[in-house]
Amino acid sequence: MNQQQYTALNETFGMHSSLHIADVSGVPVLSISTPQASARIALQGAQVLAWQPAGHLPVLWTSQVAVYQPGRGVRGGVPVCWPWFGAGELGQPAHGFVRTRLWQLRETAWKGDRLVVRMGLRDDAETRAIWNHGFDLELRVDIGNTLVMQLITRNIGDNAFTITDALHTYFQVGDIARTEVTGLDQTAYLDKVLGFENKMQVGAVQFTGETDRIYLNTDATCVIHDMAQDRHIHVLKSGSLSTVVWNPWADKAAGFTDMRFEEYRNMLCVETCNAGSDTVTLAPGGKHVLGAEIRVEPD
Numbered sequence: 475m476n477q478q479q480y481t482a483l484n485e486t487f488g489m490h491s492s493l494h495i496a497d498v499s500g501v502p503v504l505s506i507s508t509p510q511a512s513a514r515i516a517l518q519g520a521q522v523l524a525w526q527p528a529g530h531l532p533v534l535w536t537s538q539v540a541v542y543q544p545g546r547g548v549r550g551g552v553p554v555c556w557p558w559f560g561a562g563e564l565g566q567p568a569h570g571f572v573r574t575r576l577w578q579l580r581e582t583a584w585k586g587d588r589l590v591v592r593m594g595l596r597d598d599a600e601t602r603a604i605w606n607h608g609f610d611l612e613l614r615v616d617i618g619n620t621l622v623m624q625l626i627t628r629n630i631g632d633n634a635f636t637i638t639d640a641l642h643t644y645f646q647v648g649d650i651a652r653t654e655v656t657g658l659d660q661t662a663y664l665d666k667v668l669g670f671e672n673k674m675q676v677g678a679v680q681f682t683g684e685t686d687r688i689y690l691n692t693d694a695t696c697v698i699h700d701m702a703q704d705r706h707i708h709v710l711k712s713g714s715l716s717t718v719v720w721n722p723w724a725d726k727a728a729g730f731t732d733m734r735f736e737e738y739r740n741m742l743c744v745e746t747c748n749a750g751s752d753t754v755t756l757a758p759g760g761k762h763v764l765g766a767e768i769r770v771e772p773d
C-alpha cells in the first residue's frame with residue numbers, strides 16, 4: 475500500500491488517539507489504545523499481534539525477532555488458520571492460506587467503552603485455484619479489559635464445504651517451566667510429538683519438553699496458570715470442539731528463523747480450534763462462528 479492508501483484508510487477508519495494504521499515493513503498494522511487496553515492488529519491475515527489490558531502485563535506473545543513481510547505470517551499473536559488447521563495437502567501451506575493475505579478493513583467502532591474492529595476476506599481467483607469454494611470470512615475483534623475474537627465463516631458458494639479452523643493464540647508467560655494449563659483433565663488428545671498417538675490427559679498440562687497436542691471433543695474453558703507472573707489467563711471458547719496446546723521447546727524453537735530459541739520459555743499456545751476429526755461442514759448459505767474470549771485474573 476502507498477501513502478495515499480494509508481491516508482485514506484486513516485480518514486475512514488482512524489479514531490483520533492485511539493486507532494491509527496501505519497506501515498510496518500510493508501504490512502499495514504492497526505495500533506489501538508483505549509482506557510481499557512492497548513492492542514495491535516496486522517491487516518495481513520487479520521492477525522491480532524498484541525493485547526494488554528490496563529494494569530496488566532502483555533497477554534499475547536510475539537517474537538522479538540518476528541518478521542514483518544508481505545506474504546509471511548508474523549510469529550506470535552493470533553494467527554488465523556483457515557480453511558484447514560495443520561499440514562495442507564501436497565504443496566499447500568500449513569494452517570491454510572488466509573494468514574498471509576491482506577484482509578479488508580470493514581469497520582472500526584466504539585461499542586460502549588470497548589473498541590471493535592471487523593476485517594474480512596472473500597474468495598477470488600487465487601483462492602479458488604487453491605480451494606475451489608465461495609466464502610466470506612470475517613474476524614471481529616472486540617477490545618477492552620477482555621479480548622473477544624470471533625472468526626465468522628459464511629458459505630456464499632453453490633456447494634457445501636468442510637473446514638477445520640483455529641485462532642492460534644500465542645500467550646506470553648513468565649516461565650514455561652512454571653506454567654500449567656487446567657481444563658483438559660480426562661480429555662483425549664492426539665500427541666503430535668509421538669506421531670499423533672491417541673492419549674488421555676490426566677490432571678493439569680505441565681511442560682518439561684516439546685508439547686504439541688490436539689485435544690478433541692472439548693468445549694472446555696482452559697486456564698493458563700502463569701505462576702512466574704502471578705496470574706491466571708482464562709481462555710473461554712464457543713463454536714470450537716478442539717483445543718491445541720503447543721510449546722516448541724528449545725530444539726524446535728532453534729529451528730525457527732523468526733524466533734530466538736530461548737524465547738520458548740516465555741510463550742505458550744493454547745489454540746481455539748476445530749481440528750483433526752472435529753470438522754465443520756457448511757451448506758450453501760451456512761455460517762459458523764469460532765469464538766474465543768481471553769481474560770486475565772491476578773493471583
Ligand code: TA6
Pocket residue numbers: 553560568569642666686718720743745
Ligand atoms: O498449533 C501447533 C502447530 O501445528 C505446531 O505443530 C507448529 O507447526 C505450530 O503450529 C506453528 O506452525 P507455523 O506454521 O505457524 O510455524
